[in-house]
Amino acid sequence: xxxxxxxxxxxxxxxxxxxxxxxxxxxxxxxxxxxxxxxxxxxxxxxxxxxxxxxxxxxxxxxxxxxxxxxxxxxxxxxxxxxxxxxxxxxxxxxxxxxxxxxxxxxxxxxxxxxxxxxxxxxxxxxxxxxxxxxxxxxxxxxxxxxxxxxxxxxxxxxxxxx
Numbered sequence: 001x002x003x004x005x006x007x008x009x010x011x012x013x014x015x016x017x018x019x020x021x022x023x024x025x026x027x028x029x030x031x032x033x034x035x036x037x038x039x040x041x042x043x044x045x046x047x048x049x050x051x052x053x054x055x056x057x058x059x060x061x062x063x064x065x066x067x068x069x070x071x072x073x074x075x076x077x078x079x080x081x082x083x084x085x086x087x088x089x090x091x092x093x094x095x096x097x098x099x100x101x102x103x104x105x106x107x108x109x110x111x112x113x114x115x116x117x118x119x120x121x122x123x124x125x126x127x128x129x130x131x132x133x134x135x136x137x138x139x140x141x142x143x144x145x146x147x148x149x150x151x152x153x154x155x156x157x158x159x160x161x162x163x
Contacts, residue, residue, distance in 0.1 A: 004107055005066075006114045009058035009073050014051040016060065020071040020097025021048050027135045046083060047075065047095050055092070057122065059114045061107050070098035072111035074119060074127060084130035085157050087149055091126045092119055096137065108137065112144050120162045128159040 009017065018039055025044055026032040038044055051073075058073025074092035077083040085093040094115055098107045119127050129146065131138045132155045146158040 003064050004069065004110060005062045005064070006059045006110060007062065008118075009052070009056075009060050009071060011052040013058075013060055013068075013071070014048065016068050017051055017058070017071050017073060017095075017097075018048045020099075021095055023097040023099065024095055027132065027137065043084065046077070046081070047093075057092075057115075057118055058094075059111055059118065061098070061102075061111055063102075069102040070096075070107045070111055072096040072108075072115045074115060084155065085128045087126070087128040087157060087159050090124075091128050091159070092124055093128050093130075096129075108140055109144065112140070116144075116160065116162055124162060126159050126161055128157060130155050130157050 021044060022035045022038045025038045039048070053075065055076045056073065058071060060068050061070040063069050072094060074094040075083070076090070076092050077086050078089055079086070083093045096108055096111060116127060129141065131141060138156070141158055144160065146160045148156045149159045150157040
């Protein structure tokens with residue numbers, strides 16, 4: 001694993017987190033969308049809009065030179081306006097994005113582990129997420145203890161117990 005530093009995400013990280021949401025949405029090289037289109041998508045905008053709300057939390061990964069290279073964060077959604085990975089009220093849904101040059105080097109795994117620890121320290125019992133089938137990140141999620149709790153025609157909703 002390449003040496004990285006994890007630090008808490010703050011309000012001023014909103015633009016970088018938006019960049020990482022774009023990377024997460026554009027996981028497939030064959031179906032990339034421009035940044036403005038991803039951020040205007042009503043299904044994706046709630047994952048970053050208004051960052052940082054009181055219950056929002058996350059981590060930013062930085063290279064040894066201090067450049068941000070990835071981020072993982074969670075938000076609470078409610079049943080009236082659920083996210084793609086919504087499983088229940090009070091279960092935060094996470095988003096993970098890593099800059100393309102830093103993928104497959106352990107950055108995503110460290111971010112996932114760090115955010116799980118952060119969520120546990122805030123009293124959450126589970127985390128959830130949604131991942132498109134075919135996305136290589138699904139293997140990472142499974143290896144970190146996430147299990148499929150619901151599926152539709154294109155994606156799986158996964159959850160992890162934090163106990």
